[in-house]
Amino acid sequence: MALQWYPGHMNKAKNQVQDRLKLVDIVLEIVDARLPFSSRNPVLENIIDQKKHIIILNKSDLADPKVTKDWKLNFQQEGTNSIELDAKHNKGLGQIKSLIRSELSDKIERYEKNGVKNYQIKAMCIGIPNVGKSTILNRLVGKNVAVTGNKPGVTKNQNWLKTSIGIDLLDTPGILWPKIDDPKVGMKLALSGAIKDKIYAPDDVAIYALNFLETHYMDQLQEAYGLTNADVFNHTTPQLLMDLTKKFGYKEDYDRTSRRIIEDVRKLKLGRLTFDIPGEFYEE
Ligand code: G4P
Numbered sequence: 001m002a003l004q005w006y007p008g009h010m011n012k013a014k015n016q017v018q019d020r021l022k023l024v025d026i027v028l029e030i031v032d033a034r035l036p037f038s039s040r041n042p043v044l045e046n047i048i049d050q051k052k053h054i055i056i057l058n059k060s061d062l063a064d065p066k067v068t069k070d071w072k073l074n075f076q077q078e079g080t081n082s083i084e085l086d087a088k089h090n091k092g093l094g095q096i097k098s099l100i101r102s103e104l105s106d107k108i109e110r111y112e113k114n115g116v117k118n119y120q121i122k123a124m125c126i127g128i129p130n131v132g133k134s135t136i137l138n139r140l141v142g143k144n145v146a147v148t149g150n151k152p153g154v155t156k157n158q159n160w161l162k163t164s165i166g167i168d169l170l171d172t173p174g175i176l177w178p179k180i181d182d183p184k185v186g187m188k189l190a191l192s193g194a195i196k197d198k199i200y201a202p203d204d205v206a207i208y209a210l211n212f213l214e215t216h217y218m219d220q221l222q223e224a225y226g227l228t229n230a231d232v233f234n235h236t237t238p239q240l241l242m243d244l245t246k247k248f249g250y251k252e253d254y255d256r257t258s259r260r261i262i263e264d265v266r267k268l269k270l271g272r273l274t275f276d277i278p279g280e281f282y283e284e
Pocket of ligand 1: 086
């Protein structure tokens with residue numbers, strides 16, 4: 001799979017994040033709730049650790065709610081608070097304000113003691129392309145100031161934005177590409193739609209998806225495609241892809257079957273799924 005990660009680009013983004021950190025009180029790290037590990041950027045984690053920091057698990061409407069709870073607990077145990085958000089349907093935005101205020105309560109109190117009332121909190125959003133930064137900014141700002149679109153990485157300019165939750169927001173500097181050292185991370189990002197479809201071979205991603213579904217979501221897999229135990233057990237995953245091709249009536253067009261499976265996963269045909277499982281992921 002032709003996925004590349006350019007250290008030069010990453011260093012530039014890293015330096016830009018580092019420069020802007022001085023300007024804000026807190027960092028809002030936005031991740032895809034289906035990929036709370038794979039959609040983070042480990043290079044940035046070290047830098048943002050120097051600052052107050054919360055994780056926003058966006059697209060929670062697409063993720064497995066039980067696993068999202070596990071992830072929240074996992075992050076909490078690591079010392080970072082997180083919230084679930086569904087920016088597309090405007091659910092959970094109110095929690096951002098209360099979590100930010102509680103994270104910064106010491107600082108706000110200090111300022112109040114020194115006579116500064118209504119301390120203006122300044123925050124910065126970071127996140128790899130397609131996690132929903134523009135959608136969140138649009139929701140918080142209340143008008144279309146950030147450009148959203150279906151091409152990863154459309155957020156271009158950084159501005160201070162006045163938000164409806166009384167916090168000034170500095171938009172993400174540059175494009176923070178994901179870091180793809182592990183091919184599985186690449187597969188998961190491709191499956192979620194975070195990486196352009198042209199870059200990967202659909203059958204690689206579909207086989208990865210089927211394998212993952214067989215391990216973690218067998219019931220949903222069987223139900224979605226009307227598969228019996230005999231269809232799925234004692235079969236290799238490529239064999240299953242071939243069987244599904246026949247079942248769908250796609251002759252030997254395995255690419256078409258693969259694209260359909262990827263689309264079905266993205267469109268919730270198999271229900272809400274999370275591709276990163278806490279604990280298990282770290283052992284991989
Ligand atoms: P970015 O700035 O981080 O690159 O992401 P952006 O906001 O452009 O969002 C990328 C895609 O994710 C958009 O879909 C957006 O609607 C969708 N999205 C954002 N937040 C959520 C969420 O909480 N839940 C769901 N289900 N989707 C979300 P798109 O396909 O590019 O456009 P469209 O479907 O809105 O037309």
